Amino acid sequence: LSPALTSDQAIVWNKIKGDLTSPPPVFLLHGVTGSGKTEIYLRALAEVLARGRQGIVLVPEISLTPQTVRRFTARFPGRVAVYHSALSGSERYDVWRRVREGRVDIVIGPRSALFLPLPRLGLIVVDKEHSTSYKQPRAPYYHARDTAIKLGELAGAAIILGSATPDITSYRRAQEGRYKLLRLPRRIMAHQGDSQFPKITYAEMPPVKVVDLRDELRAGNRSIFSRALYRALAETLNQNQQAILFLNRRGAATFINCRDCGYLLKCARCDVPLTYHSHDDTLVCHHCGRSSSPPERCPKCGGQHIRYFGIGTQGVEAAVRKHFPAARVLRWDSDTAGARSAHQKFLQVFVNHQADVLVGTQMVAQGLDLPLVTLVGVVAADTALHLPDFVAAERTFQLLTQVAGRAGQSSLGGQVIVQTYVPETYALQHAARHDYEGFYEQEIAFRYQAGYPPFYRLARLLYSNSDPARCQAQSQEMRHRLEKQIARLGLPEVSLIGPGPCFVTRKRGRYRWQILVRAARPQDLLRYVTLPPGWQVEVDPVSLL
Structure with a gap:
C-alpha cells in the first residue's frame, strides 16, 4: 500500500x-x-x-x-x-x-x-x-x-x-x-x-536569520558564535532538542603562520596551507594526505611565535564543549567517519538522541530525516563563496539550502541562523528566503554576461610537471597550437582562457597549469588536437579549482 x-x-x-x-x-x-x-x-x-x-x-x-x-x-x-x-x-x-x-x-x-x-x-x-x-x-x-x-x-x-x-x-x-x-x-x-x-499536512519552511559577523566584531564578540547563535543553541539544549552546526571545513585551524616573519606553513608537495588537527596534534595536507608534527620554531626564521588561524569542524566541536560542557557533541566529517560503515553508526547515534549537537561538513546537508533538530547554525557561510570558480555562488546556495532543510522537520518547528561577513551576497539572500527562482534569475544573468555554462561549454586542458618552468612553457606552447588550429579550422566562436596556474598550483609534487576552451561545441576544436604526455582534458568540468 x-x-x-x-x-x-x-x-x-x-x-x-x-x-x-x-x-x-x-x-x-x-x-x-x-x-x-x-x-x-x-x-x-x-x-x-x-x-x-x-x-x-x-x-x-x-x-x-x-x-x-x-x-x-x-x-x-x-x-x-x-x-x-x-x-x-x-x-x-x-x-x-x-x-x-x-x-x-x-x-x-x-x-x-x-x-x-x-x-x-x-x-x-x-x-x-x-x-x-x-x-x-x-x-x-x-x-x-x-x-x-x-x-x-x-x-x-x-x-x-x-x-x-x-x-x-x-x-x-x-x-x-x-x-x-x-x-x-x-x-x-x-x-x-x-x-x-x-x-x-503542509508545514512552513524554517525561518532563516542572517547574522552579520562584522556587527559582532564591532560589539566586541570575537567568539565563533554570534550572540544570536549562542542564545539559540542554549535554548535548544535547555529544551532537550537537537542542533546541527555546519562548517564545510575540516580541522581545528585552517592555516598556521609565524608572527615574526609571516611565513605560512605549506605542504612541500602541494603548495597549499596545512591544516592543524588537534585530536592527534598533526599538520595535514587535505590534497595529498601528507601529515607531520607542528614545528616548535618557524622553519624560516627560527622564531617561536607560531600562530594558528581560522577554524574547522574540530574547532567548532571544541568551542561547543567549552561553552556547553553538559552537551553531548558528535562531529561528523571525513576525519571521523572515513569508512562507509561509520556513516550509518554516526547517523544512528544522532537519530537515537545519544548526542545533542551534530557538528559537520557537507555530509550533514544530505536528505536526512531528523525530527528532533530544531536549530541549524551555519558557522561560516563564506567558505566557498569567494573561491575563483564560476559555480561558487551556486554551490554556496545549494549547500545552505540543503543544510537549512534539516531544521523543523516535525511539529517542534525550527530555525536556521547563518553567520557571514557578506550578508548582502545574493546567494545568501535568496537562500535565506528559500527562493530558488530568485537565485536562478540572478545567477543565470551572471553566467550570460560572463560567457559561462549553460550558454557556452567549457573544456579544461590541464598540464602537470615537476619542473615549474617546463610546466609554464608547455602550457604556452599548447596555447599557440590551439590558436593555429582555431584559425585553420575557421572557428571564430571558440575562445581560449589562459594558460595560467591552477588554483592549487602544485599537487603531489607536480606543478599544474590549465587552459580553458570556451565554445558551444568544444569538440569541433578538440577532435583535431593531439595532446602530448602530461596533458589531461575534461569537458564540462563541474569546478575549475
Whole structure:
C-alpha cells in the first residue's frame, strides 16, 4: 500500500503517470526539502514494475542515504539490490548476476549502478541531481546525470531528475522546454495517527536569520558564535532538542603562520596551507594526505611565535564543549567517519538522541530525516563563496539550502541562523528566503554576461610537471597550437582562457597549469588536437579549482 498524496504530489504524479510512455520525456522535479519527492519516485517505480520493466535509482553517496534506501526496500521487499564500490568483488558479481538474470527489479546506487545490465530498463531516477558526486573525478570524466539521460534515450526509459536546488544548467533546459518541469513547492509534515499511514499536512519552511559577523566584531564578540547563535543553541539544549552546526571545513585551524616573519606553513608537495588537527596534534595536507608534527620554531626564521588561524569542524566541536560542557557533541566529517560503515553508526547515534549537537561538513546537508533538530547554525557561510570558480555562488546556495532543510522537520518547528561577513551576497539572500527562482534569475544573468555554462561549454586542458618552468612553457606552447588550429579550422566562436596556474598550483609534487576552451561545441576544436604526455582534458568540468 502507498500513503495518500498531498494535492501538490497528486498533480505531479498525474503528469508523470500520463507520460510514462514511449518516447518518455526527461522530468525535472523541483521540490523543496521535505516536499515528498521520494514518494513520487516510489510511485513511478511501482508503475514501471507493473508494466514488467525495471528501474535504477541513483544517489550521490549510498552511505549517506540509508533512510532513503530503507524506504525503497520496505516498499519493494525482495526486489531491490544495492550496488556500490564498498561491496566485495564477489558481492558485486552476485548483484550483477541477479540483475542480468532479471531477478532484480530495482537497483539503488551511486554513478556506477548505471552500468549494470538491466534488460528491461523503464525508469532512471537521479536523486539530488545537482550533486557534483555524479561527476567521475578521474578519466573517463563522465557525468552520471548526462549518462543516465543518454541511457534512457537508448533504452526508451523515462528519466526523473529530482532536487531542492536543481543544477543551473538543468533548470535552464527545463525553461527551454527540453525537460518537463514539475514542482513541489511546499514542505509536508507527517503526524502519526491510528491508521497504517500517518496523516499528512503542509508545514512552513524554517525561518532563516542572517547574522552579520562584522556587527559582532564591532560589539566586541570575537567568539565563533554570534550572540544570536549562542542564545539559540542554549535554548535548544535547555529544551532537550537537537542542533546541527555546519562548517564545510575540516580541522581545528585552517592555516598556521609565524608572527615574526609571516611565513605560512605549506605542504612541500602541494603548495597549499596545512591544516592543524588537534585530536592527534598533526599538520595535514587535505590534497595529498601528507601529515607531520607542528614545528616548535618557524622553519624560516627560527622564531617561536607560531600562530594558528581560522577554524574547522574540530574547532567548532571544541568551542561547543567549552561553552556547553553538559552537551553531548558528535562531529561528523571525513576525519571521523572515513569508512562507509561509520556513516550509518554516526547517523544512528544522532537519530537515537545519544548526542545533542551534530557538528559537520557537507555530509550533514544530505536528505536526512531528523525530527528532533530544531536549530541549524551555519558557522561560516563564506567558505566557498569567494573561491575563483564560476559555480561558487551556486554551490554556496545549494549547500545552505540543503543544510537549512534539516531544521523543523516535525511539529517542534525550527530555525536556521547563518553567520557571514557578506550578508548582502545574493546567494545568501535568496537562500535565506528559500527562493530558488530568485537565485536562478540572478545567477543565470551572471553566467550570460560572463560567457559561462549553460550558454557556452567549457573544456579544461590541464598540464602537470615537476619542473615549474617546463610546466609554464608547455602550457604556452599548447596555447599557440590551439590558436593555429582555431584559425585553420575557421572557428571564430571558440575562445581560449589562459594558460595560467591552477588554483592549487602544485599537487603531489607536480606543478599544474590549465587552459580553458570556451565554445558551444568544444569538440569541433578538440577532435583535431593531439595532446602530448602530461596533458589531461575534461569537458564540462563541474569546478575549475
